[in-house]
Amino acid sequence: MGRVAIIGVGQSAFVRGYPGSIRELAFEAFREAMEDAKLEVKDIDASIVASAPEYDRQRSPAGVIAEYLGLIPQPTCYVETVCSSSTTGVIMAYSMIKAGLYDTVAVIGFQKMSEISSMEVQERMGRGADIQWESPFGTMMPAYYAMYARAYMAAHGLTLEDLAAVRVKAATYGQINDKAVYRKPVTMEDFANPESRLAGPVASPLRVGDCCANADGSSCIILASEERAKAVCEKPVWILGVGSASEAVNMTGRPDLAKGLRVAIEAASKAYKMAGVGPKDIDVAEVHDCFTIAEIMAYENLGFAKPGEGKELIRAKETYKEGSIPVNVDGGLLSKGHPIGATGGSQVRTIVLQLRGEAGPMQVKDPEIGLVHNIGGVGLYGNVIIMGR
Amino acid sequence: MGKEKVEDTRFSRFGVVSFTALTKVNDFVDYLEQGKLMGTRCKVCGKVFFPPRADCYSCLSSDMEWSEVKGKGKLLSFTKLSYAPVGFEGELPYTLGLWDFGDYKVFGWVSKEIPEEELEVGMEMVPRVVKLSDDRLLYEFVKA
Ligand SMILES: [Zn+2]
Numbered sequence: 001m002g003r004v005a006i007i008g009v010g011q012s013a014f015v016r017g018y019p020g021s022i023r024e025l026a027f028e029a030f031r032e033a034m035e036d037a038k039l040e041v042k043d044i045d046a047s048i049v050a051s052a053p054e055y056d057r058q059r060s061p062a063g064v065i066a067e068y069l070g071l072i073p074q075p076t077c078y079v080e081t082v083c084s085s086s087t088t089g090v091i092m093a094y095s096m097i098k099a100g101l102y103d104t105v106a107v108i109g110f111q112k113m114s115e116i117s118s119m120e121v122q123e124r125m126g127r128g129a130d131i132q133w134e135s136p137f138g139t140m141m142p143a144y145y146a147m148y149a150r151a152y153m154a155a156h157g158l159t160l161e162d163l164a165a166v167r168v169k170a171a172t173y174g175q176i177n178d179k180a181v182y183r184k185p186v187t188m189e190d191f192a193n194p195e196s197r198l199a200g201p202v203a204s205p206l207r208v209g210d211c212c213a214n215a216d217g218s219s220c221i222i223l224a225s226e227e228r229a230k231a232v233c234e235k236p237v238w239i240l241g242v243g244s245a246s247e248a249v250n251m252t253g254r255p256d257l258a259k260g261l262r263v264a265i266e267a268a269s270k271a272y273k274m275a276g277v278g279p280k281d282i283d284v285a286e287v288h289d290c291f292t293i294a295e296i297m298a299y300e301n302l303g304f305a306k307p308g309e310g311k312e313l314i315r316a317k318e319t320y321k322e323g324s325i326p327v328n329v330d331g332g333l334l335s336k337g338h339p340i341g342a343t344g345g346s347q348v349r350t351i352v353l354q355l356r357g358e359a360g361p362m363q364v365k366d367p368e369i370g371l372v373h374n375i376g377g378v379g380l381y382g383n384v385i386i387m388g389r
Numbered sequence: 390m391g392k393e394k395v396e397d398t399r400f401s402r403f404g405v406v407s408f409t410a411l412t413k414v415n416d417f418v419d420y421l422e423q424g425k426l427m428g429t430r431c432k433v434c435g436k437v438f439f440p441p442r443a444d445c446y447s448c449l450s451s452d453m454e455w456s457e458v459k460g461k462g463k464l465l466s467f468t469k470l471s472y473a474p475v476g477f478e479g480e481l482p483y484t485l486g487l488w489d490f491g492d493y494k495v496f497g498w499v500s501k502e503i504p505e506e507e508l509e510v511g512m513e514m515v516p517r518v519v520k521l522s523d524d525r526l527l528y529e530f531v532k533a
Contacts, residue, residue: 119475122474122475123474123475125474125475126406126408126474126475126476126477127408127474131408131409132400132408132409132412132440133440133496134496135404135406135408135474136403136404136405136406136407136408136527137404137405137483137485137496137497137498137527138405138406138470138473138474138476138477138480138483138485139474139485140470140472140473140474142472143468143470143485146468147466147467147468147485147487148466150466150467150468150510151465151466151510154466154510154511155510200471201469201471202470202471202472203468203469203470203471203472204468204469204471204505205468206468250440250496251487251494251496252439252440252487252493252494252495252496253494254494257465257466257487
């Protein structure tokens with residue numbers, strides 16, 4: 001059975017308040033991926049569209065977007081795992097090609113978070129978890145990650161400075177990523193100064209600066225069979241391993257919070273096994289840093305650090321571009337912004353560009369194997385994808 | 390004439406804002422009214438659930454009995470919120486917590502009587518039912 005490659009990647013700029021409709025937003029990433037792959041629309045056998053539907057006004061957006069992109073009458077469908085929707089789409093496309101059903105599949109992730117009013121966003125926030133048993137207490141996403149952060153601080157001596165250091169790293173690269181929504185530098189002093197906006201409390205111990213920004217954006221990943229990829233692509237990036245997992249929505253069903261996210265551990269172990277590689281073989285990684293604590297947990301759950309020792313990686317700057325395991329050197333969700341349905345595709349794009357040596361000022365030195373860790377909800381869903389040249 | 394349909398909306402009284410009106414475990418609210426916090430236990434395999442469930446995924450039975458949350462819970466984590474979703478703004482600031490009871494865990498509010506500085510991961514606490522305005526019911530935790 002042949003391999004599956006990524007032959008084209010695209011991403012819109014991630015912005016606040018995109019001045020267009022969702023189909024136009026999707027077109028931006030699609031055009032870039034098609035130009036990258038040097039394909040025509042007739043070459044795409046099927047498409048998969050991903051977003052988080054609570055932010056959409058359009059019902060069943062797949063058909064609408066497929067039509068706008070010129071991808072009819074080819075089959076299309078919609079897929080959703082909240083913030084990990086587009087990597088779920090990539091894994092589905094991988095499976096369809098592997099099964100021999102199609103040769104070339106486009107995965108289009110998008111989110112126009114500004115599609116609905118901020119009041120509507122506030123209302124949906126409360127329904128982001130278990131609406132029967134947790135939402136009646138007034139929960140929100142930052143509160144859940146804050147509970148993980150607190151457990152880490154109590155169990156492993158993680159400090160507020162460690163969390164701030166993750167944001168400082170993200171901002172280092174956000175400044176050189178012209179597709180990022182947050183381009184400003186961030187320093188440790190920004191967190192130490194109580195007057196600073198970034199130091200303001202959100203859900204203790206997390207502060208404004210520990211949280212990623214909402215954004216509008218789109219991403220597009222084009223996958224192809226080995227035969228197809230070799231015929232049309234000079235630098236195919238091969239999918240070496242994929243893994244996915246699910247978890248209890250309610251916090252009462254979670255194992256020890258100080259061990260991070262079980263979905264990430266599960267998904268990573270499957271992906272490593274399938275790829276036949278281990279954490280030490282990864283040269284560059286994109287992890288789901290929706291909050292600073294999430295990146296520290298990812299270091300451990302992916303095996304870059306031992307349990308409880310994730311903080312040591314950021315203290316030693318090992319996850320900077322020059323370090324032993326560069327992580328989120330495109331600014332991550334913290335600086336790039338987090339347009340939910342587009343995020344996973346954007347992470348995949350970054351790794352593909354890195355492996356091709358086309359990441360510009362963000363380029364890591366000669367990486368051979370890259371990894372994407374994309375989480376849906378508060379560790380409700382987890383996808384890990386390992387890629388190689 | 391058809392039978393008159395009686396609507397059971399007891400669960401819509403649970404919490405500051407309830408997003409669910411009807412569940413097979415609506416009696417949970419009646420127990421709260423009596424000052425009791427209840428989970429369920431599967432009568433077939435003995436598995437204990439909190440929050441309560443009508444069905445057991447372990448043995449696929451729906452033969453459940455109520456079981457009270459008793460004793461002290463160990464505080465696993467907590468967070469004090471400075472922002473809130475719609476409908477909760479008037480409650481700010483409030484603190485969410487997670488407690489370990491051995492066989493199960495409970496998610497809920499930390500009593501506003503306890504300042505955040507006095508909270509510590511690992512401390513023992515006990516639940517109590519709170520009656521909110523507008524005939525609503527919730528539970529929170531106080532020091533054991
Ligand atoms: Zn049972």
